[in-house]
Amino acid sequence: MITNEIKEKIRAVVGPENALDSNLDLFGYSYDSSFIPLLPANKPDFVVRPLTTAEVAEVMKIAYANDIPVTPRGAASGRTGGSVPLAGGIALSLDRMTNVIELDEPNMMITVEPGVRTIDLYNLCAEKGLFYPPDPASWKFSTIGGNVAENAGGMRAVKYGVTTNYVMGLEVVLADGTILNTGGKALKNVTGYNLTSLFTGSEGTLGIITKIILRLIPMPKVRNTLQLMFPSLDEACSTIHKMLQSGVVPAAAELMDKIGLQAVARTRKLDIDPNTEACVVIEIDADDEAGLDKQAQQIDVIAHEFNVTEVRIAKSFQESEDIWAIRRGLSSAVGAMAPTRFGEDISVPRSEFPEMVRRIRKISEKHNLVIAVYGHAGDGNLHPSVLCDLTVPGEEERVHKAVDEIFAEALAVGGTLSGEHGIGITKRAYITDALGEAGVNALKAVKRAFDPKGLLNPGKIW
Amino acid sequence: MKDDKKEKLLQEVRSIVSQCDRCGSCLPVCPLFREKDVEASSARGKNNIARALIQGGLELTPDVLSAVNFCLLCRACVDICPSKIKTDEAMMSVRQHFADKQGGASIKYKAMGGMLKSRPLVKLASGSLKVLRKIGLNRLIPGGMIPDQYTRKQFLAAFAGPAALAGPAPASTVSLSPETKVAYFQGCGMRMMFPDAVSDTLAILQTVTKPAVVDNLCCGLPHVAHGLREEFLEMAKENMRLFANADVIVSDCASCSGTLKHIAGYFKDDPAWKDRAAEFSAKIMDLTEYLVKAGYQPRLRTNATLTFHEPCHLGRGQGIKNQPRELLKAAGNYVEMSGADTCCGGAGSFHIDYPDISAGILDKKRKNIEKTGAQIVVTECPVCLVQMNKAAEKSGGKFRAMHISQVI
Ligand SMILES: Cc1cc2nc3c(=O)[nH]c(=O)nc-3n(C[C@H](O)[C@H](O)[C@H](O)COP(=O)(O)OP(=O)(O)OC[C@H]3O[C@@H](n4cnc5c(N)ncnc54)[C@H](O)[C@@H]3O)c2cc1C
Numbered sequence A: 001m002i003t004n005e006i007k008e009k010i011r012a013v014v015g016p017e018n019a020l021d022s023n024l025d026l027f028g029y030s031y032d033s034s035f036i037p038l039l040p041a042n043k044p045d046f047v048v049r050p051l052t053t054a055e056v057a058e059v060m061k062i063a064y065a066n067d068i069p070v071t072p073r074g075a076a077s078g079r080t081g082g083s084v085p086l087a088g089g090i091a092l093s094l095d096r097m098t099n100v101i102e103l104d105e106p107n108m109m110i111t112v113e114p115g116v117r118t119i120d121l122y123n124l125c126a127e128k129g130l131f132y133p134p135d136p137a138s139w140k141f142s143t144i145g146g147n148v149a150e151n152a153g154g155m156r157a158v159k160y161g162v163t164t165n166y167v168m169g170l171e172v173v174l175a176d177g178t179i180l181n182t183g184g185k186a187l188k189n190v191t192g193y194n195l196t197s198l199f200t201g202s203e204g205t206l207g208i209i210t211k212i213i214l215r216l217i218p219m220p221k222v223r224n225t226l227q228l229m230f231p232s233l234d235e236a237c238s239t240i241h242k243m244l245q246s247g248v249v250p251a252a253a254e255l256m257d258k259i260g261l262q263a264v265a266r267t268r269k270l271d272i273d274p275n276t277e278a279c280v281v282i283e284i285d286a287d288d289e290a291g292l293d294k295q296a297q298q299i300d301v302i303a304h305e306f307n308v309t310e311v312r313i314a315k316s317f318q319e320s321e322d323i324w325a326i327r328r329g330l331s332s333a334v335g336a337m338a339p340t341r342f343g344e345d346i347s348v349p350r351s352e353f354p355e356m357v358r359r360i361r362k363i364s365e366k367h368n369l370v371i372a373v374y375g376h377a378g379d380g381n382l383h384p385s386v387l388c389d390l391t392v393p394g395e396e397e398r399v400h401k402a403v404d405e406i407f408a409e410a411l412a413v414g415g416t417l418s419g420e421h422g423i424g425i426t427k428r429a430y431i432t433d434a435l436g437e438a439g440v441n442a443l444k445a446v447k448r449a450f451d452p453k454g455l456l457n458p459g460k461i462w
Numbered sequence B: 001m002k003d004d005k006k007e008k009l010l011q012e013v014r015s016i017v018s019q020c021d022r023c024g025s026c027l028p029v030c031p032l033f034r035e036k037d038v039e040a041s042s043a044r045g046k047n048n049i050a051r052a053l054i055q056g057g058l059e060l061t062p063d064v065l066s067a068v069n070f071c072l073l074c075r076a077c078v079d080i081c082p083s084k085i086k087t088d089e090a091m092m093s094v095r096q097h098f099a100d101k102q103g104g105a106s107i108k109y110k111a112m113g114g115m116l117k118s119r120p121l122v123k124l125a126s127g128s129l130k131v132l133r134k135i136g137l138n139r140l141i142p143g144g145m146i147p148d149q150y151t152r153k154q155f156l157a158a159f160a161g162p163a164a165l166a167g168p169a170p171a172s173t174v175s176l177s178p179e180t181k182v183a184y185f186q187g188c189g190m191r192m193m194f195p196d197a198v199s200d201t202l203a204i205l206q207t208v209t210k211p212a213v214v215d216n217l218c219c220g221l222p223h224v225a226h227g228l229r230e231e232f233l234e235m236a237k238e239n240m241r242l243f244a245n246a247d248v249i250v251s252d253c254a255s256c257s258g259t260l261k262h263i264a265g266y267f268k269d270d271p272a273w274k275d276r277a278a279e280f281s282a283k284i285m286d287l288t289e290y291l292v293k294a295g296y297q298p299r300l301r302t303n304a305t306l307t308f309h310e311p312c313h314l315g316r317g318q319g320i321k322n323q324p325r326e327l328l329k330a331a332g333n334y335v336e337m338s339g340a341d342t343c344c345g346g347a348g349s350f351h352i353d354y355p356d357i358s359a360g361i362l363d364k365k366r367k368n369i370e371k372t373g374a375q376i377v378v379t380e381c382p383v384c385l386v387q388m389n390k391a392a393e394k395s396g397g398k399f400r401a402m403h404i405s406q407v408i
């Protein structure tokens, strides 16, 4: 509950049109893109949409003084419930903070507010020949603030790393409204603890990110896309490993199994050979065409060692886009196959990718559930999607068992619970298995240090 | 029976919205979300409102009704959605559900629907527009909307001067089989607001065929969009009867052709009408679709710089994108504007219900038109044309708006 008096104070800070409390608006800010049920809705008591750091700081001061929980929110494209306001209170939507503060070409850095959409940031840099590599599949609609808060990864991680590899500095509003600056533009910086990387991936539980300094690299001059079809998943994985070992590092190497592939084929009306068990989409980049051709040839040769059935090298930008559209449409096409989908995000050592897929297949058979598997084969991050109909008696229980077993197997092969989507609400139950008591206690100690009242995004991570 | 229908309607909505996994892909493309960036404006927001409504998380309150009414039915979200969630259809069905529940559509939409259903009234309106004013719907044709129709004559006088004339376009190579019976479907909006364009359409059609002019009823889009589904189905049946003899039915209004092509879907569970409806929908052609197929060549090539505003019901609604552009390229200097397929904010009566939002959307469109340097913005839907006229006026004479029939 937030009293009218407090609401008025907040309205005075952000303007009445940016502080919403109609039932319909509260409902609109109650969900994200995770499979947490829509109903009963986790409605906030107040939706607040600040425009500046000063406004964020004022709102936090009021919240702090009145013990009101605050859940930051970008575009709510998160897959683990991070922006779902579990404890009510304020849903702090940062999507109006969309200024690009500076594009510093000599230092190759960009400073932006958190509400900027990832793709807009990418395009802006690209115009200047600069490259911001992290490209979560959601980059056309997710915010950079959300990317930093989740330490989002993307398809290019295998060659270029994930969000944290580019975050140089942050401006963060702490729980009590204090404005903190971390890091900066200096490339070498060992002054005190590395708070920048602590806040990166903190899922909105330590502070509100209001400004982000990102490092950029020169844009690769040319790129191309390849699509490889394999009669088995093992051979697809082996191809990727052999490539990496031979020094052919693709900018992206995405793998999808037959279930996913056929799902996209249906939604995009493509004809795909039913004998294809795995498809790999590869992006390569280089300084010139000759460099591209050489890599494409090397990949072709390696793939043939592993019985590839089709090697398609894009001949035009449009063809590249067509191939990528298969990968980008995958998640939702799989989701549409059943009334409910539990999409997971686990990460294993790269060499264990095929083994992990085999273990998932066993789990799928054991519980009689369809599980589609796809992921970033280049870096061992996979997304098993358990497809189900929760209205079928007993199905829910089987799904939960299957998901539990998937996590257990991921940890057993030396992997972890989340590659890129974070823990949020949906993976809380497993955090101790992954980090151990000591690990979780350390997280809690950090949390207490920054947010002693526990107001920021309560109910997340553990 | 009544309950059956209600259940069916809800089932329709449920089967659409339950597929939305709330990914957010549709957020950046919804023209309404761009104007009013709160979740409830977006396609994701509306689909989940509908879902909560069905599952009992939200009540049928007036703000829920305004949320489902706050949709242009432009399908930009459907186009980008990885699961192709038909937000537009879901919204129409929820509106219908509201109407049924409240014992009918709102007075406003009923009055509009009733008027458009009546042939004499539509004709009267086209004569004087008095009827509209009388039943309080004059805002459907607000000031500046009685478009100062820029006629083909004026257009030619301005742009077809001998100096610039590249000579008449090559003779048309149409060879239609004499058996093909072509009929013209005259939309209410065209009839009421753009009679000159209608004459031009008929003139063009007469160069390639002998179009039968049928005294048809409204296509029913305003009805089905606003909770008057029974009326829509009734009129559809009458139109099917009226056009029983035609082989091809051509319309110069994208909303009419789009709606008529979809009639089959609305009758798919009605054994008595299923086949007729399918046959009827299959006969429908949009004007430019027909003209290109018939090999029509524009009567004249002018030196006017033209750009095209693609009606939602044409491009996304019917997949007709190339044909109008092809014709325009032959009729003048064609320049593509950015965001040509973005809704203009007209959307039936949306611009009357939400004038400010609609004006904001239109302003973006106007800027895109101005950037092309075009003298004429061409379109193929009367509501779009009204919007384009408003934009033209706002631009202070930088460009004018015309129906495609007047240009080709
Ligand atoms: C189709 C689809 C594909 C996806 N693909 C990928 C992928 O390839 N890789 C990947 O990593 N993720 C992916 N995601 C997940 C999601 O898009 C990312 O986690 C993204 O970073 C979330 O951004 P957002 O703006 O939507 O944040 P939200 O979902 O709104 O929030 C995410 C978390 O960040 C916090 N937060 C948001 N903004 C701030 C801020 N300014 N300060 C502090 N905390 C904040 C929130 O409290 C929440 O905990 C995908 C999601 C979808 C729907």
Ligand code: SF4
Pocket (backbone or CB within 6 Å): A332, B019, B020, B021, B022, B023, B024, B025, B026, B027, B043, B044, B047, B077, B080, B081, B082, B083, B084, B085, B087
């Ligand atoms: S793009 Fe489709 S699935 Fe995604 S939120 Fe929008 S309507 Fe739902």
Ligand code: SF4
Pocket (backbone or CB within 6 Å): B029, B030, B031, B032, B033, B041, B042, B043, B046, B070, B071, B072, B073, B074, B075, B076, B077, B078, B087, B088
């Ligand atoms: S149909 Fe158009 S206006 Fe309606 S939700 Fe979709 S994009 Fe928005």
